[in-house]
Amino acid sequence: MSTEATHRTIDAVYRMESAKLIARLTRLTRDVGAAEELAQSALLAALEQWPVSGVPDNPAAWLMQTAKRRAIDGMRHLKVRDKKQDELGYTTELTKTVPDLEAAVDDDVGDDLLRLVFIACHPVLSTEAQVALTLRLLAGLTTGEIARAFLVPEATIGQRIVRAKKTLSDKQVPFELPRGEERKARLASVLTVIYLIFNEGYSATSGEDWVRPELCQDALRLSRILSTLMPDEPEVHGASALMALQASRIAARTDADGEPVLLADQNRARWDYTLIGYGLKALERAEELDADLGPYALQAAIAACHARARTAEATDWSRIAALYGRLAALTGSPVVELNRGVAIGMASGPAAGLAHLDACDMSALASYPLLPAVRGDFLQKLGRFAEAREELTRAARLAQNDREKKLLRDRAARCGQG
Amino acid sequence: MRFMVIVKATAESEAGVMPTTAELEEMMKYNEELVKAGVMLAGEGLQPTAKGFRVQMDGAKRTLVDGPFAETKELIAGYWIWEVKSREEAIAWAKRCPNVAGAGKRGEIEVRQIFDAADFGDALTPELRAKEEALRQQAAARG
Numbered sequence: 356m357s358t359e360a361t362h363r364t365i366d367a368v369y370r371m372e373s374a375k376l377i378a379r380l381t382r383l384t385r386d387v388g389a390a391e392e393l394a395q396s397a398l399l400a401a402l403e404q405w406p407v408s409g410v411p412d413n414p415a416a417w418l419m420q421t422a423k424r425r426a427i428d429g430m431r432h433l434k435v436r437d438k439k440q441d442e443l444g445y446t447t448e449l450t451k452t453v454p455d456l457e458a459a460v461d462d463d464v465g466d467d468l469l470r471l472v473f474i475a476c477h478p479v480l481s482t483e484a485q486v487a488l489t490l491r492l493l494a495g496l497t498t499g500e501i502a503r504a505f506l507v508p509e510a511t512i513g514q515r516i517v518r519a520k521k522t523l524s525d526k527q528v529p530f531e532l533p534r535g536e537e538r539k540a541r542l543a544s545v546l547t548v549i550y551l552i553f554n555e556g557y558s559a560t561s562g563e564d565w566v567r568p569e570l571c572q573d574a575l576r577l578s579r580i581l582s583t584l585m586p587d588e589p590e591v592h593g594a595s596a597l598m599a600l601q602a603s604r605i606a607a608r609t610d611a612d613g614e615p616v617l618l619a620d621q622n623r624a625r626w627d628y629t630l631i632g633y634g635l636k637a638l639e640r641a642e643e644l645d646a647d648l649g650p651y652a653l654q655a656a657i658a659a660c661h662a663r664a665r666t667a668e669a670t671d672w673s674r675i676a677a678l679y680g681r682l683a684a685l686t687g688s689p690v691v692e693l694n695r696g697v698a699i700g701m702a703s704g705p706a707a708g709l710a711h712l713d714a715c716d717m718s719a720l721a722s723y724p725l726l727p728a729v730r731g732d733f734l735q736k737l738g739r740f741a742e743a744r745e746e747l748t749r750a751a752r753l754a755q756n757d758r759e760k761k762l763l764r765d766r767a768a769r770c771g772q773g
Numbered sequence: 774m775r776f777m778v779i780v781k782a783t784a785e786s787e788a789g790v791m792p793t794t795a796e797l798e799e800m801m802k803y804n805e806e807l808v809k810a811g812v813m814l815a816g817e818g819l820q821p822t823a824k825g826f827r828v829q830m831d832g833a834k835r836t837l838v839d840g841p842f843a844e845t846k847e848l849i850a851g852y853w854i855w856e857v858k859s860r861e862e863a864i865a866w867a868k869r870c871p872n873v874a875g876a877g878k879r880g881e882i883e884v885r886q887i888f889d890a891a892d893f894g895d896a897l898t899p900e901l902r903a904k905e906e907a908l909r910q911q912a913a914a915r916g
Contacts, residue, residue, distance in 0.1 A: 367861030371810065414865070465809070572856065579811035606889070629775075629814050629854055 358406045365401050368414045370495035373398075375415075376422050377492055378467035381530050383426050387474060388520040391492065393429075397422035468493075469584040470530050476545040479526050484519035485548045487512055493580075494573045504570050505555065542585070546594045546651060549577050553598045557605070571602050582637065592641035593652030599634030600658035603627040619667040631662045653682045672702035689719045697729055705736040724753035728763060735770055744770040775814070775887040776855045776863045782822070782848035783874045787841065789821050792875065799871040807855070812866060816853035846881075854887070 356364070373394055380390035397418045411417040475488040490496045490504075498516065502509040522528075533541040556570025578595040585591045607621040616622075638659055641652040648656060657678045664670040679695035682688075692715040700708025712730060720726045731746035747767035754760045792800065807813040819825075822840035829836045842848060850873070857863045867884050874880030 363859070363861045364865065367859050367865050370858055371862055371865060572858075576811035576856065579813075580809065583809045583811075633814055 361406045364410055369398050372415045372418050373495045374493045375464045378471040379464055380426055382467045387523055393422045393426050396425055472545055473541055476548045477528050479522055480519050484515055487515045488519045489548050491516055549574050589641040589644035590649040590651050592637045593655050596634045596637035596655035597651050599630045600662050603630035650685055653678055672698050676702050689717050705733040709733040724750045740770040777885050777887055778853040779849050779883040780851040780873045781881040782845050782850040786850040787821050787845055796875055803871055812855045814854040814856050818851040822848055
């Protein structure tokens with residue numbers, strides 16, 4: 356194997372193993388930063404040795420052994436120092452654990468990985484820091500890759516990660532599995548981080564591309580891993596289902612010129628049925644665990660209604676409207692009510708949709724172009740053209756994007772003629 | 774990137790001989806690893822070709838040929854669909870696979886990259902694109 360090929364192999368193996376390595380090493384060192392350094396030093400050792408000695412039969416075990424040996428050497432070093440200090444009455448918690456190290460390295464890594472997930476998404480960190488740390492420690496992305504994905508300078512991400520690790524260490528954030536009520540809140544922040552990563556890829560807020568599928572893939576993979584780490588949490592499966600079902604439409608969401616294609620107009624033959632199958636199965640699992648679906652599972656159930664419809668006309672809009680109703684009851688969000696109104700309009704006609712919107716408090720959406728756009732659509736269908744024109748003109752004024760503005764102005768103009 | 778991992782058939786798999794408990798356990802452990810790593814999207818074992826069939830095409834003519842089929846080494850006994858970051862990752866996972874023919878025997882898996890939508894970019898001819906566009910407009914008109 357050429358040196359270059361060996362380096363590519365090492366890169367792949369390290370990406371596969373780094374989260375597990377760092378998780379295990381964090382348990383030993385109680386410090387994410389130190390753990391990552393040890394993992395990196397094992398990577399450096401591989402880069403030095405494998406091109407000469409060849410890739411070992413079990414590269415994962417080799418990396419773990421090397422990192423572990425370095426951890427133990429580091430601790431023995433500490434222990435020797437502590438022995439001297441012991442004469443002064445010092446001892447550390449850390450060095451007491453050294454005899455258990457060998458055993459600790461061989462048992463299941465799953466719980467440590469989950470602890471690492473919780474620490475990377477810990478509430479002492481800003482959301483930005485949680486995202487960067489999750490991609491770095493759990494998805495195995497390099498600082499440069501994270502920077503490119505979020506279109507910020509590499510140095511910014513580098514600093515963000517360094518500062519995050521320092522915060523965790525300064526605040527002595529324990530490497531633990533949260534329990535009880537705390538677990539619920541902490542899990543919510545983990546899911547928020549993964550879904551944020553997904554959405555940054557799915558509806559890229561910045562940059563030229565509409566989607567950055569690589570980032571979606573990373574989020575999907577994280578969600579699949581989380582499903583095995585917390586198999587009894589319905590919302591974990593719900594989030595996994597939601598992301599898989601949304602991602603199944605990526606190829607159909609843009610046309611040959613990169614222009615967005617609306618759901619109703621998408622060529623359903625271009626949907627990814629492997630991901631749909633995976634998503635429907637994950638949703639089923641969430642429903643089995645708790646029929647009282649949480650917000651992710653409800654959104655997944657809505658996405659599933661679209662995924663199951665062979666044609667846009669076959670969409671079960673009554674079911675979607677009912678699911679939005681449950682989601683609205685959970686979240687109290689006016690955006691959800693707006694979507695519910697659209698679904699009611701599709702299921703029971705524009706008058707019913709409009710009546711729903713009129714009955715909801717939409718004051719929070721005063722500057723949201725979609726609200727007048729939807730109202731305008733209903734009014735137009737009801738033949739109330741003057742009111743429709745007014746709503747569509749307002750929507751055009753509020754829209755951010757030039758293409759959208761033009762589309763809405765054109766529709767408003769057509770109402771004038773009618 | 775997505776790969777299909779094709780498990781080649783053996784005389785035993787074609788005869789419908791089930792793997793031993795030890796072999797099953799080893800394979801299940803490997804499957805678990807794939808799932809835990811978030812790599813596995815799908816995977817199934819296939820029944821012997823004795824229960825399958827082929828449809829041969831000669832111009833417009835169709836001929837049904839029932840299994841079983843000869844050339845055992847060319848047959849398929851199962852598959853996985855993996856989502857990985859790189860070809861190298863697929864190789865690393867493939868090398869970890871337990872011997873699919875059973876301990877001490879000669880087995881083989883074949884790993885093939887699956888086309889994704891972007892790959893069709895150039896293959897989708899202007900005519901096909903136009904057709905797709907027309908279909909889409911039809912759907913939109915109906916909706």
